[in-house]
Amino acid sequence: MQRPYQCGIDAAIDVIDGKWKVLVLxxxxxxxxxxxxxxxxxxxxxxxxxxxQLRELEADGIVxxxxxxxxxxxxxxxxxxxxxxxxxxxxxxxAWGKERIALLEAEAEAEAEAEAxxxxxxxxxxxxx
Amino acid sequence: MQRPYQCGIDAAIDVIDGKWKVLVLxxxxxxxxxxxxxxxxxxxxxxxxxxxQLRELEADGIVxxxxxxxxxxxxxxxxxxxxxxxxxxxxxxxAWGKERIALLEAEAEAEAEAEAxxxxxxxxxxxxx
DNA sequence: CGGTATCCCGGTGGATACTG
DNA sequence: CAGTATCCACCGGGATACCG
Numbered sequence: 526m527q528r529p530y531q532c533g534i535d536a537a538i539d540v541i542d543g544k545w546k547v548l549v550l551x552x553x554x555x556x557x558x559x560x561x562x563x564x565x566x567x568x569x570x571x572x573x574x575x576x577x578q579l580r581e582l583e584a585d586g587i588v589x590x591x592x593x594x595x596x597x598x599x600x601x602x603x604x605x606x607x608x609x610x611x612x613x614x615x616x617x618x619x620a621w622g623k624e625r626i627a628l629l630e631a632e633a634e635a636e637a638e639a640e641a642x643x644x645x646x647x648x649x650x651x652x653x654x
Numbered sequence: 655m656q657r658p659y660q661c662g663i664d665a666a667i668d669v670i671d672g673k674w675k676v677l678v679l680x681x682x683x684x685x686x687x688x689x690x691x692x693x694x695x696x697x698x699x700x701x702x703x704x705x706x707q708l709r710e711l712e713a714d715g716i717v718x719x720x721x722x723x724x725x726x727x728x729x730x731x732x733x734x735x736x737x738x739x740x741x742x743x744x745x746x747x748x749a750w751g752k753e754r755i756a757l758l759e760a761e762a763e764a765e766a767e768a769e770a771x772x773x774x775x776x777x778x779x780x781x782x783x
Numbered sequence: 784c785g786g787t788a789t790c791c792c793g794g795t796g797g798a799t800a801c802t803g
Numbered sequence: 804c805a806g807t808a809t810c811c812a813c814c815g816g817g818a819t820a821c822c823g
Contacts, residue, residue, distance in 0.1 A: 533751030534676045534744060540754070544796065547663045560805050574796055576806060597804045598803085607754075614750040615663060621743035622662030625669070625736075673816070689785050703816060705786060726784045727823085
């Protein structure tokens with residue numbers, strides 16, 4: 526995606542685009558986090574990709590990178606004001622997604638029950654088979 | 655992205671993931687649209703990709719596909735109740751994006767002015783060059 | 784009109800190894 | 804601890820052509 530944008534959504538998506546971006550956002554929402562700490566909050570992400578995503582978010586003014594000049598190295602990442610605003614704007618989408626998850630689970634459960642009923646019926650008809 | 659989701663955002667993004675999905679959502683927000691009509695609203699999209707995105711949105715219960723059995727063929731796409739809810743959940747993100755666009759434009763303008771000032775200064779110092 | 788079918792390219796992100 | 808460096812696989816989507 527690229528400027529010029531067709532609408533605000535494009536501009537927002539451009540910022541949160543990337544497999545881990547919103548997860549990073551959530552991870553930092555509760556306060557400043559160190560690199561390794563953040564990595565631990567995102568099981569499966571590689572260091573390369575985490576660094577990438579953080580750099581991009583930083584370039585977009587969403588996260589702040591604070592380097593402490595000490596040994597061993599220490600770097601802290603935190604949300605900027607804009608990052609917190611973005612996270613807030615994401616809240617309704619989160620709510621919608623949770624509802625969707627609930628619906629999907631309800632469906633899966635209904636299917637499982639239907640299958641169980643079928644198995645029971647078959648067993649009743651052909652118990653020796 | 656894939657189930658199980660880490661949070662609601664994941665579930666939502668899973669649905670709107672695809673280069674044109676949200677644009678399709680906006681296009682259908684104002685009412686039912688025919689295939690070609692929708693295509694015209696999304697300059698640059700190919701028929702293959704539009705069909706794909708619509709099918710995926712349909713599978714996720716976001717759009718409804720109504721086929722009219724007539725010649726020439728007519729198919730109408732519209733948002734379902736859930737689709738409208740999703741669109742509503744996207745509104746704050748849209749607002750955030752618009753703000754971002756405004757900021758970017760302000761920056762670009764400031765840069766342009768700075769450059770203009772530089773050019774003016776240089777011209778003033780070396781008017782004959 | 785409203786699609787499928789094919790082929791192909793570029794970019795994202797995964798795996799692994801190395802470093803200040 | 805907090806990163807680079809490198810190489811590579813995958814697949815989303817673009818171009819083009821054809822069909823009921």
